[in-house]
Amino acid sequence: MDTTQRTDQQRSADRRRRELLEAADRVVLRDGPQASMNAIAAEAGITKPILYRHFGDKGGLYAALAMRHTDALLDSLRAALDAPADRRERVEATLDTYLTAIEARPQVYRFLMHPAEGSPGDQGFDVGKHSAPLLRRMGEELAQVIEERLDLGPGGQQLARVWGHGIVGMMHAAGDWWLGERPCSRGELVRSLADLLWGRLAAAGDKIGGPGF
Amino acid sequence: MDTTQRTDQQRSADRRRRELLEAADRVVLRDGPQASMNAIAAEAGITKPILYRHFGDKGGLYAALAMRHTDALLDSLRAALDAPADRRERVEATLDTYLTAIEARPQVYRFLMHPAEGSPGDQGFDVGKHSAPLLRRMGEELAQVIEERLDLGPGGQQLARVWGHGIVGMMHAAGDWWLGERPCSRGELVRSLADLLWGRLAAAGDKIGGPGF
DNA sequence: ACTGCATGTTACCGCAAGTAACATGCACGT
DNA sequence: ACGTGCATGTTACTTGCGGTAACATGCAGT
Numbered sequence: 001m002d003t004t005q006r007t008d009q010q011r012s013a014d015r016r017r018r019e020l021l022e023a024a025d026r027v028v029l030r031d032g033p034q035a036s037m038n039a040i041a042a043e044a045g046i047t048k049p050i051l052y053r054h055f056g057d058k059g060g061l062y063a064a065l066a067m068r069h070t071d072a073l074l075d076s077l078r079a080a081l082d083a084p085a086d087r088r089e090r091v092e093a094t095l096d097t098y099l100t101a102i103e104a105r106p107q108v109y110r111f112l113m114h115p116a117e118g119s120p121g122d123q124g125f126d127v128g129k130h131s132a133p134l135l136r137r138m139g140e141e142l143a144q145v146i147e148e149r150l151d152l153g154p155g156g157q158q159l160a161r162v163w164g165h166g167i168v169g170m171m172h173a174a175g176d177w178w179l180g181e182r183p184c185s186r187g188e189l190v191r192s193l194a195d196l197l198w199g200r201l202a203a204a205g206d207k208i209g210g211p212g213f
Numbered sequence: 214m215d216t217t218q219r220t221d222q223q224r225s226a227d228r229r230r231r232e233l234l235e236a237a238d239r240v241v242l243r244d245g246p247q248a249s250m251n252a253i254a255a256e257a258g259i260t261k262p263i264l265y266r267h268f269g270d271k272g273g274l275y276a277a278l279a280m281r282h283t284d285a286l287l288d289s290l291r292a293a294l295d296a297p298a299d300r301r302e303r304v305e306a307t308l309d310t311y312l313t314a315i316e317a318r319p320q321v322y323r324f325l326m327h328p329a330e331g332s333p334g335d336q337g338f339d340v341g342k343h344s345a346p347l348l349r350r351m352g353e354e355l356a357q358v359i360e361e362r363l364d365l366g367p368g369g370q371q372l373a374r375v376w377g378h379g380i381v382g383m384m385h386a387a388g389d390w391w392l393g394e395r396p397c398s399r400g401e402l403v404r405s406l407a408d409l410l411w412g413r414l415a416a417a418g419d420k421i422g423g424p425g426f
Numbered sequence: 427a428c429t430g431c432a433t434g435t436t437a438c439c440g441c442a443a444g445t446a447a448c449a450t451g452c453a454c455g456t
Numbered sequence: 457a458c459g460t461g462c463a464t465g466t467t468a469c470t471t472g473c474g475g476t477a478a479c480a481t482g483c484a485g486t
Contacts, residue, residue: 049436050433052475148420151421158405159405161396162405166386173378176382177378184371192379197409202411205364249442250443250444261444265444
């Protein structure tokens with residue numbers, strides 16, 4: 001068994017895989033996280049068992065799909081994070097990049113955040129890892145950037161990880177709420193969040209008439 | 214049709230409803246968000262259609278269940294938020310209260326955060342409101358407290374709402390990650406998050422050798 | 427021509443949400 | 457005492473989705 005044939009077949013399989021993923025993408029873009037395997041198979045012009053042969057189960061397909069989008073988003077975020085500007089500007093650029101992304105494709109974003117919650121095979125109650133992979137990856141990534149660039153003294157590495165996940169969670173929740181209610185422009189939201197990270201909460205004065213928050 | 218009978222019947226119905234909710238509670242505590250209507254009915258000693266008569270559909274039951282726990286948690290949080298201490302201490306107490314709650318009952322917490330994502334009837338793609346009701350309610354509540362007590366100048370109300378949802382998201386994501394990895398004690402996590410809110414991110418110095426984050 | 431293997435199909439299983447139609451117990455007006 | 461209404465309860469079903477088994481087909485290499 002020489003290698004050329006193996007490679008050939010694998011190439012073809014990879015191509016198919018990519019085609020299937022793109023079909024799945026279209027369906028998810030249209031139907032959100034509710035996209036069914038039947039629908040995806042139909043969109044791809046084939047039937048279910050093929051999907052299962054390629055991806056094992058629904059979780060596998062979703063994981064593969066999530067990986068693509070997550071990678072893409074993380075690339076954008078890294079670019080914003082690495083821009084040649086001062087810290088505040090970069091934080092704002094990063095927030096803006098994220099918000100722009102979720103604003104552009106809400107369905108995909110929704111899918112990434114709540115992937116396959118009700119699927120069987122999810123039986124293990126290991127509570128910790130139920131968060132969306134995207135959130136975790138963004139948190140770890142941000143933590144690394146923080147730890148690399150900021151001098152946080154002893155315990156800085158752990159502090160960076162807490163902050164990474166915390167900031168990502170802040171961004172996510174605020175973005176989610178903002179996308180639903182649209183209470184202000186994207187720019188205003190970005191500024192408000194950056195202000196929060198810049199300590200305006202602690203610096204604000206008490207309102208007259210009661211003890212401060 | 215006099216009222217006494219009506220009231221009587223309603224009382225009885227309410228009692229049943231509460232019993233059913235408690236049974237559902239037990240099942241969710243055991244099985245997490247995957248709890249099936251059959252299982253809940255069995256635990257309550259009855260059959261499915263009764264559940265549907267009382268709660269309409271699975272979403273209804275879950276909403277009722279979530280309401281109970283959400284109310285309880287919000288009461289605890291309000292207590293921490295209203296304690297007679299300075300702002301920093303109260304923020305830390307609130308964070309600690311939340312983390313203690315999710316640490317004590319991970320299944321319930323998981324259920325509250327990701328309720329019935331895959332249920333039909335969820336077909337409307339109104340993306341915004343997909344976030345857990347608990348997160349939204351906590352965000353709004355916190356926003357109100359912030360807006361009531363802090364002098365934020367013009368635009369303060371909107372700022373308070375952004376911050377409310379942002380802080381809650383930070384708390385949630387960090388807590389979620391922490392619960393899964395247990396990288397440090399609860400106290401350390403609380404301090405780290407409070408530090409973040411207190412502006413240490415902006416105040417930190419650049420690490421030698423590169424531009425600061 | 428025969429084998430091996432990936433690709434593709436139809437037809438099925440199991441399980442959970444949700445519903446229709448049928449039974450039963452209990453307060454009421456007459 | 458007797459039917460009438462109404463809530464409570466049941467069995468048995470439909471629908472839809474995830475997942476799989478068994479069977480068909482096209483195309484290398486010997």
